[in-house]
Amino acid sequence: MSLLIVLLGILLLLVLIIKKLNPMIALLLVAIVTGLFLGMPAAKVMAAVSNGIGSTLGSMVMVLALGAMMGKLIEDSGAAKKIVFILIRAFGQKNIQWAVLITGLLVGIPLFYNAGFVVLIPLVFAIASATGLPKLYIGIPMAAALSVTHGFLPPHPGPVSLAAIFHADVGKTLIYGLVLSIPIAIIAGVYFPRLIIKKPFGHDTMQFKIAEDEHLPSTAKSFFTALLPVFLIIAGTVGTAIKSPYLAKPVFIFLADPTAALLIAVLITVLIQDNPIAKAMESCVEGVKSIAMIILIIAAGGAFKQILVDSGVGETVKLFTMGLNLSPLFLAWLITASLRVTLGSATVAALTASGIVLPFIGIGASPELMVLAVGAGSLMFSHVNDTGFWMFKEYFNLNLKQTFKTWTAMETIVSVLGLIGVLIINNFI
Numbered sequence: 098m099s100l101l102i103v104l105l106g107i108l109l110l111l112v113l114i115i116k117k118l119n120p121m122i123a124l125l126l127v128a129i130v131t132g133l134f135l136g137m138p139a140a141k142v143m144a145a146v147s148n149g150i151g152s153t154l155g156s157m158v159m160v161l162a163l164g165a166m167m168g169k170l171i172e173d174s175g176a177a178k179k180i181v182f183i184l185i186r187a188f189g190q191k192n193i194q195w196a197v198l199i200t201g202l203l204v205g206i207p208l209f210y211n212a213g214f215v216v217l218i219p220l221v222f223a224i225a226s227a228t229g230l231p232k233l234y235i236g237i238p239m240a241a242a243l244s245v246t247h248g249f250l251p252p253h254p255g256p257v258s259l260a261a262i263f264h265a266d267v268g269k270t271l272i273y274g275l276v277l278s279i280p281i282a283i284i285a286g287v288y289f290p291r292l293i294i295k296k297p298f299g300h301d302t303m304q305f306k307i308a309e310d311e312h313l314p315s316t317a318k319s320f321f322t323a324l325l326p327v328f329l330i331i332a333g334t335v336g337t338a339i340k341s342p343y344l345a346k347p348v349f350i351f352l353a354d355p356t357a358a359l360l361i362a363v364l365i366t367v368l369i370q371d372n373p374i375a376k377a378m379e380s381c382v383e384g385v386k387s388i389a390m391i392i393l394i395i396a397a398g399g400a401f402k403q404i405l406v407d408s409g410v411g412e413t414v415k416l417f418t419m420g421l422n423l424s425p426l427f428l429a430w431l432i433t434a435s436l437r438v439t440l441g442s443a444t445v446a447a448l449t450a451s452g453i454v455l456p457f458i459g460i461g462a463s464p465e466l467m468v469l470a471v472g473a474g475s476l477m478f479s480h481v482n483d484t485g486f487w488m489f490k491e492y493f494n495l496n497l498k499q500t501f502k503t504w505t506a507m508e509t510i511v512s513v514l515g516l517i518g519v520l521i522i523n524n525f526i
Contacts, residue, residue, distance in 0.1 A: 201242025
């Protein structure tokens with residue numbers, strides 16, 4: 098009976114989202130209604146909502162805020178554009194897809210998906226116009242790279258919030274996520290468009306130039322600032338993994354904390370960039386403003402998660418699936434993928450699934466791989482109920498059939514390969 102109530106709650110969430118109700122309000126309302134119908138007293142429902150919001154945001158709100166600041170600083174300083182120009186120049190026209198793919202991965206680490214898309218789409222159009230290559234031939238590598246970083250790599254909201262809910266190590270999640278992201282981005286971003294898009298004859302003989310703004314930061318400074326948070330978190334994680342005590346270990350323990358790593362990265366970026374500190378602080382404020390609603394949606398998702406945990410639904414699902422003899426990582430992916438197809442939003446699907454799959458963590462499913470399995474499921478089969486679907490369609494001026502054959506297929510490839518990668522990694526750890 099409890100599973101039926103949860104399904105009805107998810108159906109209600111779907112209806113509210115279709116009716117264009119704000120996802121934060123929809124999640125909060127569905128959390129309360131579901132809790133009451135599951136037989137929880139009203140006081141316990143509201144306590145679960147408060148606890149869910151507090152436990153979810155408590156360990157990650159500063160990571161999200163500092164990550165948004167970092168991304169906005171990199172965008173406003175011109176470092177993202179500089180990385181683009183350097184990689185295009187280094188790879189040349191023949192390997193232009195690889196240049197765009199690597200650009201998307203580097204820009205996608207500090208920038209959120211929508212921001213990265215908006216920053217890179219003018220470059221995609223400029224390259225396509227100058228070379229005569231189809232826009233999609235250049236655009237799919239960019240979209241694939243941004244998608245894998247969005248689904249698998251902290252400090253993006255989805256992976257960070259899931260790491261908080263599952264009590265996963267952010268550093269390990271980042272390392273495993275990088276292992277997944279690179280091959281998946283190559284397959285979905287380079288080889289997939291080569292299979293479905295025919296290049297115009299004679300394109301290799303054409304030459305192109307993209308004008309570079311002389312006011313952009315240096316190459317070293319651009320790459321340093323863009324990758325600094327990643328390097329700090331990975332260095333801290335690797336240093337902490339050394340079991341024997343040594344003098345610098347407390348420093349690495351400090352760096353392994355994503356809040357500390359991002360705070361250091363923001364301070365260093367502010368100090369070394371050419372803009373005045375006052376202007377840099379304005380960028381930081383704008384960066385946080387841009388993710389305010391994302392933070393609230395994550396908070397409401399945490400409330401729904403806590404309702405499912407406190408009501409015992411997660412344990413019910415665990416008992417129900419024990420006889421299926423399936424990997425808990427596969428089940429987590431399947432549940433999240435089903436919610437993604439139903440609800441549209443990757444973040445909402447991941448947060449909704451988290452409360453259901455939380456009991457799966459343990460034997461055969463590490464918290465870090467559970468984050469990635471849910472992240473992979475949240476990217477499955479993007480279609481008409483996903484804003485990313487329409488953004489891609491409109492920017493590239495596609496019809497629905499073309500969007501399904503390109504964007505939806507690419508997202509599905511990323512999701513399925515993500516699941517396969519998670520299962521492979523699970524056999525080696």
